[in-house]
Amino acid sequence: MSRAGGQTFVYDNPPLIAAHQSVVGPKEGKGPLAAWFDTVLEDDLLGQKSWELAEMEMVRRCVQAALNEARLTDEEVQAMLGGDLNNQIIASSFAARALGVPFIGLYGACSTFAQALVVGSALISGGYLDNAVCAASSHYCTAERQFRFPLELGTQRPPQASWTATACGCALLKKDGNPGGLRVTCGTVGRIIDLNVSDANHMGAAMAPAVFDCIAAHLADMGRAGADYDLIATGDLGWIGRELLLELANAAGLDLPPDRLIDCGASLFYQEQDAHAGGSGCGCVASVACGWLMKRLEAGDIKRLLLVGSGAMFSPTSSQQAQSVPGIAYAACIERED
Amino acid sequence: MSRAGGQTFVYDNPPLIAAHQSVVGPKEGKGPLAAWFDTVLEDDLLGQKSWELAEMEMVRRCVQAALNEARLTDEEVQAMLGGDLNNQIIASSFAARALGVPFIGLYGACSTFAQALVVGSALISGGYLDNAVCAASSHYCTAERQFRFPLELGTQRPPQASWTATACGCALLKKDGNPGGLRVTCGTVGRIIDLNVSDANHMGAAMAPAVFDCIAAHLADMGRAGADYDLIATGDLGWIGRELLLELANAAGLDLPPDRLIDCGASLFYQEQDAHAGGSGCGCVASVACGWLMKRLEAGDIKRLLLVGSGAMFSPTSSQQAQSVPGIAYAACIERED
Numbered sequence: 069m070s071r072a073g074g075q076t077f078v079y080d081n082p083p084l085i086a087a088h089q090s091v092v093g094p095k096e097g098k099g100p101l102a103a104w105f106d107t108v109l110e111d112d113l114l115g116q117k118s119w120e121l122a123e124m125e126m127v128r129r130c131v132q133a134a135l136n137e138a139r140l141t142d143e144e145v146q147a148m149l150g151g152d153l154n155n156q157i158i159a160s161s162f163a164a165r166a167l168g169v170p171f172i173g174l175y176g177a178c179s180t181f182a183q184a185l186v187v188g189s190a191l192i193s194g195g196y197l198d199n200a201v202c203a204a205s206s207h208y209c210t211a212e213r214q215f216r217f218p219l220e221l222g223t224q225r226p227p228q229a230s231w232t233a234t235a236c237g238c239a240l241l242k243k244d245g246n247p248g249g250l251r252v253t254c255g256t257v258g259r260i261i262d263l264n265v266s267d268a269n270h271m272g273a274a275m276a277p278a279v280f281d282c283i284a285a286h287l288a289d290m291g292r293a294g295a296d297y298d299l300i301a302t303g304d305l306g307w308i309g310r311e312l313l314l315e316l317a318n319a320a321g322l323d324l325p326p327d328r329l330i331d332c333g334a335s336l337f338y339q340e341q342d343a344h345a346g347g348s349g350c351g352c353v354a355s356v357a358c359g360w361l362m363k364r365l366e367a368g369d370i371k372r373l374l375l376v377g378s379g380a381m382f383s384p385t386s387s388q389q390a391q392s393v394p395g396i397a398y399a400a401c402i403e404r405e406d
Numbered sequence: 407m408s409r410a411g412g413q414t415f416v417y418d419n420p421p422l423i424a425a426h427q428s429v430v431g432p433k434e435g436k437g438p439l440a441a442w443f444d445t446v447l448e449d450d451l452l453g454q455k456s457w458e459l460a461e462m463e464m465v466r467r468c469v470q471a472a473l474n475e476a477r478l479t480d481e482e483v484q485a486m487l488g489g490d491l492n493n494q495i496i497a498s499s500f501a502a503r504a505l506g507v508p509f510i511g512l513y514g515a516c517s518t519f520a521q522a523l524v525v526g527s528a529l530i531s532g533g534y535l536d537n538a539v540c541a542a543s544s545h546y547c548t549a550e551r552q553f554r555f556p557l558e559l560g561t562q563r564p565p566q567a568s569w570t571a572t573a574c575g576c577a578l579l580k581k582d583g584n585p586g587g588l589r590v591t592c593g594t595v596g597r598i599i600d601l602n603v604s605d606a607n608h609m610g611a612a613m614a615p616a617v618f619d620c621i622a623a624h625l626a627d628m629g630r631a632g633a634d635y636d637l638i639a640t641g642d643l644g645w646i647g648r649e650l651l652l653e654l655a656n657a658a659g660l661d662l663p664p665d666r667l668i669d670c671g672a673s674l675f676y677q678e679q680d681a682h683a684g685g686s687g688c689g690c691v692a693s694v695a696c697g698w699l700m701k702r703l704e705a706g707d708i709k710r711l712l713l714v715g716s717g718a719m720f721s722p723t724s725s726q727q728a729q730s731v732p733g734i735a736y737a738a739c740i741e742r743e744d
Contacts, residue, residue: 075484075508077529077534117727118727120723120724120727121727121729146413147595151513154721154723155493155494155721155722155723156493156513156515156719156720156721156724157513157719158719158720158721158723158724158729161598161719161732161734162598162719162724162729162732164597164598165598165599165600165719165732168597168598169597170413170595170596170597171595171596171597171598171734172512172514172521172525172595173512173513173514173521173719173734174510174511174512174513175489175494175495175511175512175513176510176511177494183510183511187510187525187529190528190529190532190534191415191525191528191532193532194528194529194531194532194533194534195532196415196528196532214723257485257508257509257510258508258509259502259506259507259508259509260499260500260502260503260506260509261503262503381494381495381496381499381500381503381511382494382496383492383493383494383496384493385458385492385493385496385552386458386494386496386500389455389456389458389459391459391496391500394499394500394503396499396509396511
């Protein structure tokens with residue numbers, strides 16, 4: 069109901085995260101976070117005829133699991149907010165078709181999950197919705213052939229390339245006036261920032277400036293320092309992008325304690341898993357947040373989290389036309405209320 | 407701040423449409439609505455090197471014109487909500503990059519402009535934003551080669567095909583407690599409806615069921631009849647889809663007076679202009695609403711408008727995989743306040 073000024077929404081009635089679910093593919097299920105994910109797929113085709121249909125089915129199952137956890141029926145869901153990397157966000161919209169719920173399609177590339185939390189929380193706190201499903205997904209096999217090369221080509225990947233996660237995360241937000249639980253307390257809408265990185269294989273470098281801009285805006289709007297968060301989790305910067313973010317913060321004198329800064333993409337795989345710069349894709353930050361970080365909040369390990377999803381707003385067409393890769397980021401503050 | 411129940415948001419502090427601008431291409435500028443559009447382009451390449459860059463430039467100019475009309479600088483804009491038909495909505499995000507404003511990327515296919523009005527009005531009425539730019543665009547040359555065939559092929563079009571409009575519309579929403587002006591008073595979020603139309607050239611048939619579902623939900627939620635609106639303007643159903651909508655309404659006993667029902671796509675071109683079933687594309691409903699309908703509201707010709715944008719949530723990939731074409735619709739009620 070109120071603005072902190074600048075780009076940040078403050079939720080006067082912070083929505084409860086009533087349920088959260090994560091589904092990941094076999095490779096992600098062999099990484100350091102394996103034990104935290106709710107569902108690890110044995111087969112990333114999920115018995116479907118195509119990778120795209122598999123991704124749709126992964127989204128549908130993940131959302132359904134969250135509804136089951138919260139004991140909500142499809143008919144009781146007031147809105148689904150989400151998106152994915154497929155052209156025309158078909159994974160999310162086909163999942164919304166299967167569920168039959170009102171749908172608000174979003175596109176923020178790999179930042180979409182954080183974007184959904186920021187917009188969905190505003191709609192709930194503002195009294196427009198009693199509940200909302202926020203979901204985002206990606207699939208290695210749909211993304212690679214769409215954005216880069218068909219997998220069958222066996223194209224070599226440069227070391228700065230990230231690995232699109234086969235993953236989905238879903239958080240069910242709910243209006244709830246009782247104390248306790250995980251709450252989304254404020255959220256920041258980022259700007260499109262473009263420092264002329266034109267290497268479509270170097271997402272960390274393309275997105276780091278937008279992440280920096282969003283975190284700086286968030287902290288200024290809220291009058292906070294980085295140390296006011298137990299953890300700041302960026303989306304898909306990967307190992308290289310995280311270093312670039314710290315360099316930008318350092319150069320600008322922004323307080324961003326390295327020991328409280330993690331990156332979801334850099335956390336998803338072991339370096340030995342050949343994921344190069346780390347994980348990426350809408351499903352990366354979504355599954356890591358819903359599978360790992362929210363559980364750490366519930367366990368009391370951390371109490372206040374800033375989740376910063378970041379996206380590269382390019383297309384193969386824009387790259388072929390020699391355009392650089394613009395980045396965007398959204399930040400959602402999630403707190404454990406006692 | 408309140409819900410009418412069901413799928414409809416009621417804006418307790420209805421945002422003012424402080425400015426609205428439309429830009430259309432040369433063909434659209436020879437249609438029946440030519441005199442109403444704010445800018446008719448002489449050259450739909452806008453001096454750019456590619457159709458995609460031309461569409462980005464069209465969006466940027468349209469938004470800039472709206473900001474000029476409202477005497478707002480880029481720095482004063484708190485958010486831009488919008489999208490387009492290009493993969494990864496590059497026209498909108500690159501325009502947001504040029505403007506440097508916080509960006510909420512949406513994807514509702516051709517319904518995106520109505521979707522932006524529904525979400526943007528909630529954010530303003532809820533107190534999160536003082537102003538918001540809602541914009542959507544399409545370009546015949548970017549859409550045809552992406553969704554169907556390269557123009558150079560000269561592929562013959564079936565009679566039920568619609569013509570993607572080269573057009574952009576932009577409405578600047580503003581928090582304003584003074585009486586008077588055009589206001590967005592309520593908005594409905596649609597569901598994905600799919601009656602198994604699999605002809606990717608027959609958008610009217612694919613979208614009519616979603617439009618019917620959205621209008622029916624809106625009227626039920628608000629306790630209104632179709633006759634409570636001076637005009638109900640659907641998005642891109644075209645001449646054929648409009649008839650299908652009337653058939654669906656008739657079969658369900660829904661009051662939808664044909665003399666108060668127009669379709670933006672069916673209004674954009676003369677039948678002699680070889681546009682087959684009518685206009686379509688995100689820019690169709692956006693430019694017709696901002697260029698024609700809002701001016702009719704201001705002139706007092708109509709007082710209460712229901713703008714129903716509709717989108718086909720498919721991709722060439724989903725069509726190639728033999729999936730049907732799901733539809734969605736969003737409805738925004740725009741009223742003239744005396």
